[in-house]
Amino acid sequence: MKHAMEVNLIMxxxxxxxxxxxxxxxxxxxVAMALFRxxxxxxxxxxxxxxxxxxxxxxxxxxxxxxxSFPGETIFGEEFGQSGNHTDMWIVDPIDGTRSFxxxxxLFGMLLGFxxxxxxxxxxxxxxxxNELYAGARGMGATLNGTPITTSSCREVSKxxxxxxxxxxxxxxxxxxxxxxxxxxxxxxxxxxCYSHALVASGNADAVIDFGLQPYDYLPVAAVIEAxxxxxxxxxxxxxxxTSDGRTLTAATPELHAELLDLVRP
Numbered sequence: 001m002k003h004a005m006e007v008n009l010i011m012x013x014x015x016x017x018x019x020x021x022x023x024x025x026x027x028x029x030x031v032a033m034a035l036f037r038x039x040x041x042x043x044x045x046x047x048x049x050x051x052x053x054x055x056x057x058x059x060x061x062x063x064x065x066x067x068x069s070f071p072g073e074t075i076f077g078e079e080f081g082q083s084g085n086h087t088d089m090w091i092v093d094p095i096d097g098t099r100s101f102x103x104x105x106x107l108f109g110m111l112l113g114f115x116x117x118x119x120x121x122x123x124x125x126x127x128x129x130x131n132e133l134y135a136g137a138r139g140m141g142a143t144l145n146g147t148p149i150t151t152s153s154c155r156e157v158s159k160x161x162x163x164x165x166x167x168x169x170x171x172x173x174x175x176x177x178x179x180x181x182x183x184x185x186x187x188x189x190x191x192x193x194c195y196s197h198a199l200v201a202s203g204n205a206d207a208v209i210d211f212g213l214q215p216y217d218y219l220p221v222a223a224v225i226e227a228x229x230x231x232x233x234x235x236x237x238x239x240x241x242x243t244s245d246g247r248t249l250t251a252a253t254p255e256l257h258a259e260l261l262d263l264v265r266p
Contacts, residue, residue, distance in 0.1 A: 012070070014121055017114050018137040021124045024065040025112050029128035031061045032095060036129060037104045050098050055079050058094035062112060066090050078216045088116040093216040097193035106130055109194040113220025118241050123223025125198045134198045136227025144202050151230040154206040155255035157263060160185045163196035165210040173211070177264065181209055184263055197221045197250050201228040207260055208250040215242045225250055231257045235264045 012020075035054040042050050059079045066075055074084030077092035090112070095101050097108035106129030114122040125134040134149070136142030142149050154160050162185030164170065170178045182188060185207070189196070194217070199205035201224050210218070222232040222240050231254060233239060235247040249264065251257035 014114075014137045014140060017070075017122045018135060018140065020069050021112050021114065021122055022133060022135050024062055024069070025110055025124045025126040026133060027065065028058055028061045028094070028110060029126060032058045032101075032108075032110065033128050036101060036106075040102060042102055050102060051079065052095075052098065052102060054101060055095045055098055058110065059092055062092050062094060062110075066092075076216065078214070087118070088114075090114055091216050091219045093194075093220070096217060097195075100193060107193065107195045109198070111194060111216060111220040113223050115219055115242070119239060120219045120223035120226070123220040123227070125194050125201075125221060125224055127195060127198070132198070134201055134224050136201070136224040138223065138227065140227060142201055142224055142228035149202040149228055151200060151225070151228050151252035152203045152206050154252050157184050157207070157256065157259040158186060160206040160252075160256060161204075162186075162188050163191040163199070163205055163208040164188060165191050165193070165196055165208055166212050169212045170209075177266070180263065193217075194221055197225060197232070200230055200250050200252055201225050203252070206252045207256055208248075209260065209264065210248040210250070211246070213246040213248060215244070218244070218246075218248050221250075222248075233257070235261075237261050 032054055040052045042052055045051055056079050059077045074086040074089035076082040076089050093111035095108050096111050101108040110126040112124040122137045134144050164181050167190045196208045218240055225232040230252050232250045234244045249260045251260055
């Protein structure tokens with residue numbers, strides 16, 4: 001007998017998509033963890049970013065589960081590209097933070113999201129090594145392991161717990177702006193990948209300035225942030241889409257977001 005979710009859900013409501021996405025991400029955790037801190041062959045992609053069999057196996061597992069639960073729907077993944085041609089689609093980053101994964105750092109994540117009408121609708125940030133699963137959907141709130149979460153009430157950059165993601169890329173590509181960023185906030189941490197955004201969603205951090213992202217890096221995350229009550233946009237304050245330039249701002253409140261926009265503007 002098929003699982004109750006494993007039917008054609010082309011017109012599935014968001015609550016069904018959210019529950020199914022959480023299950024699929026959780027079920028894929030053992031695939032990645034089976035290879036974590038194990039000897040791996042590492043291949044460089046055309047952009048010099050690393051990829052391993054763990055990335056590939058995990059995306060295959062997620063795609064297979066999506067194809068069973070949502071047959072015929074478009075899937076866009078980091079490792080195997082796009083299948084289907086619908087504008088509404090599932091977004092998959094099987095291991096967000098491959099460099100962390102191959103370094104034995106447990107801060108790699110697994111991202112799964114659904115985009116409709118050009119906007120993030122459902123998002124899951126799964127942290128397999130930490131046993132933390134963040135999830136949210138438009139108008140439905142956000143959770144951490146099933147418990148509701150919200151962003152903080154921080155409204156000023158000067159009081160913010162600020163993450164600078166991909167700091168090395170920022171320093172190389174825009175040293176003038178980077179010099180401003182490293183003096184901003186009440187405290188700063190250098191980070192990478194999705195976990196710093198998850199910490200904003202849960203109220204443990206207040207803001208993230210990020211750089212050099214791809215759609216599969218930011219669209220699932222944006223759905224979780226917005227469901228938790230925060231904002232995630234590009235550096236011009238525009239909503240994120242498949243064609244955004246990869247520079248993002250995540251903020252706990254609209255007031256903090258407005259100050260971040262002033263900070264990143266030349």
